[in-house]
Amino acid sequence: xxxxxxxxxxxxxxxxxxxxxxxxxxxxxxxxxxxxxxxxxxxxxxxxxxxxxxxxxxxxxxxxx
Amino acid sequence: xxxxxxxxxxxxxxxxxxxxxxxxxxxxxxxxxxxxxxxxxxxxxxxxxxxxxxxxxxxxxxxxxxxxxxxxxxxxxxxxxxxxxxxxxxxxxxxxxxxxxxxxxxxxxxxxxxxxxxxxxxxxxxxxxxxxxxxxxxxxxxxxxxxxxxxxxxxxxxxxxxxxxxxxxxxxxxxxxxxxxxxxxxxxxxxxxxxxxxxxxxxxxxxxxxxxxxxxxxxxxxxxxxxxxxxxxxxxxxxxxxxxxxxxxxxxxxxxxxxxxxxxxxxxxxxxxxxxxxxxxxxxxxxxxxxxxxxxxxxxxxxxxxxxxxxxxxxxxxxxxxxxxxxxxxxxxxxxxxxxxxxxxxxxxxxxxxxxxxxxxxxxxxxxxxxxxxxxxxxxxxxxxxxxxxxxxxxxxxxxxxx
Numbered sequence: 001x002x003x004x005x006x007x008x009x010x011x012x013x014x015x016x017x018x019x020x021x022x023x024x025x026x027x028x029x030x031x032x033x034x035x036x037x038x039x040x041x042x043x044x045x046x047x048x049x050x051x052x053x054x055x056x057x058x059x060x061x062x063x064x065x
Numbered sequence: 066x067x068x069x070x071x072x073x074x075x076x077x078x079x080x081x082x083x084x085x086x087x088x089x090x091x092x093x094x095x096x097x098x099x100x101x102x103x104x105x106x107x108x109x110x111x112x113x114x115x116x117x118x119x120x121x122x123x124x125x126x127x128x129x130x131x132x133x134x135x136x137x138x139x140x141x142x143x144x145x146x147x148x149x150x151x152x153x154x155x156x157x158x159x160x161x162x163x164x165x166x167x168x169x170x171x172x173x174x175x176x177x178x179x180x181x182x183x184x185x186x187x188x189x190x191x192x193x194x195x196x197x198x199x200x201x202x203x204x205x206x207x208x209x210x211x212x213x214x215x216x217x218x219x220x221x222x223x224x225x226x227x228x229x230x231x232x233x234x235x236x237x238x239x240x241x242x243x244x245x246x247x248x249x250x251x252x253x254x255x256x257x258x259x260x261x262x263x264x265x266x267x268x269x270x271x272x273x274x275x276x277x278x279x280x281x282x283x284x285x286x287x288x289x290x291x292x293x294x295x296x297x298x299x300x301x302x303x304x305x306x307x308x309x310x311x312x313x314x315x316x317x318x319x320x321x322x323x324x325x326x327x328x329x330x331x332x333x334x335x336x337x338x339x340x341x342x343x344x345x346x347x348x349x350x351x352x353x354x355x356x357x358x359x360x361x362x363x364x365x366x367x368x369x370x371x372x373x374x375x376x377x378x379x380x381x382x383x384x385x386x387x388x389x390x391x392x393x394x395x396x397x398x399x400x401x402x403x404x405x406x407x408x409x410x411x412x413x414x415x416x417x418x419x420x421x422x423x424x425x426x427x428x429x430x431x432x433x434x435x436x437x438x439x440x441x442x443x444x445x446x447x448x449x450x451x452x453x454x455x456x457x458x459x460x461x462x463x464x465x466x467x468x
Contacts, residue, residue: 011166011170011413011414011415011416012166012167012170012171012173012174012418013410013416013417013418013420013421014173014174014175014176014178014420014421015175015420015421017174017175017176017421018175018340018421018424021175025176026171026174026175026176027171028171028174029171030167030168030170030171031167031170031171031173031174032167049404050403050404053404053406054344054404054405054406056410056411056412056413056416056417056420057122057412057413057414057416058122058412
């Protein structure tokens with residue numbers, strides 16, 4: 001799995017961090033998404049898919065390997 | 066269709082916890098519907114998930130604040146909350162909105178909200194202590210649902226929560242669609258503005274450990290500070306947004322779970338379900354209020370219907386959240402539903418700034434009630450619960466419970 005985020009679309013809602021805190025974080029200075037792990041381990045895949053699907057700005061893209 | 070046949074919006078509903086019958090019909094037969102608002106103005110209502118998400122996510126469209134031909138929400142001269150001075154002072158769209166949003170948004174990150182958890186939990190426990198001491202039955206809205214988020218947002222802003230009866234009145238006036246006159250709304254907004262301006266002045270003299278103090282010194286990416294007017298309007302906006310919606314949602318969530326007590330028992334037996342239960346309650350809420358407006362200034366197509374430039378579109382997120390095309394078994398409350406891409410907080414660049422805070426408060430409220438009052442039940446029949454009418458934010462008038 002390969003994860004990409006679109007910082008310009010991100011609205012800083014933090015939904016991804018609440019769902020998958022090992023993969024996503026937010027910058028302290030403006031709340032915009034930070035990708036911690038662009039190739040997360042298999043045990044994170046469900047959480048990452050959920051984070052992408054509930055992102056209010058559709059700013060997370062997941063490419064399944 | 067003649068004028069008198071227009072559907073009035075908001076659609077009135079009898080049962081507090083059931084969706085209006087019109088939603089199914091609108092989604093299936095009339096997904097782009099003409100409606101009349103409390104102001105008498107006409108607007109276009111969308112109820113399908115895809116349409117609501119499309120409109121809210123389109124960065125071209127704003128609320129239409131200040132546009133002469135945009136539909137007004139309230140039956141007063143200025144048309145209510147979206148045209149209030151508070152709303153017009155804040156940057157509405159584009160780069161200005163983005164800069165403001167990022168400056169304020171950093172105080173509402175998931176990490177900051179997690180750090181607030183112990184404090185919010187202690188407050189929730191204290192409220193339950195007071196309920197237990199007073200004895201049942203008790204109105205859970207007044208005793209728990211309302212004071213918890215008020216305390217949290219007051220603490221964040223650095224304003225005294227002992228003034229909460231004032232906030233409640235100002236907030237009701239601001240969110241009124243039919244309940245107050247223009248003069249009452251203006252008087253209340255002017256008091257509220259003066260109150261917040263005074264607090265900003267106090268913070269300028271003596272900084273505290275709070276968001277207003279931090280925002281006074283904060284600058285955007287180009288090094289510019291917020292103007293005083295924007296600071297005051299931001300404080301007002303956060304105070305109103307920070308308590309009214311969440312207070313109502315805590316109350317409605319508990320009502321949904323207790324109306325069919327097997328739901329309460331399911332999450333009681335497995336507290337890991339708290340997170341998905343909160344999301345499902347947000348999706349399932351039929352009494353979410355007005356929804357969100359967008360002024361369409363470039364023609365678009367929704368569900369195959371052309372929507373001309375100059376149209377005010379009302380997005381019913383609550384109706385969209387019951388769309389079978391987006392949610393399997395949408396009419397069923399499923400506490401394990403995952404993922405749950407509901408639209409309760411909107412979508413796109415304007416989606417709720419405080420959603421991580423709201424989620425945290427809702428989760429803590431539920432965890433605390435389950436832990437402290439596992440025998441909680443309704444003290445009236447669920448069909449006796451009544452809605453609050455005439456405000457842009459939906460809620461129950463009270464929630465009598467015992468344990």
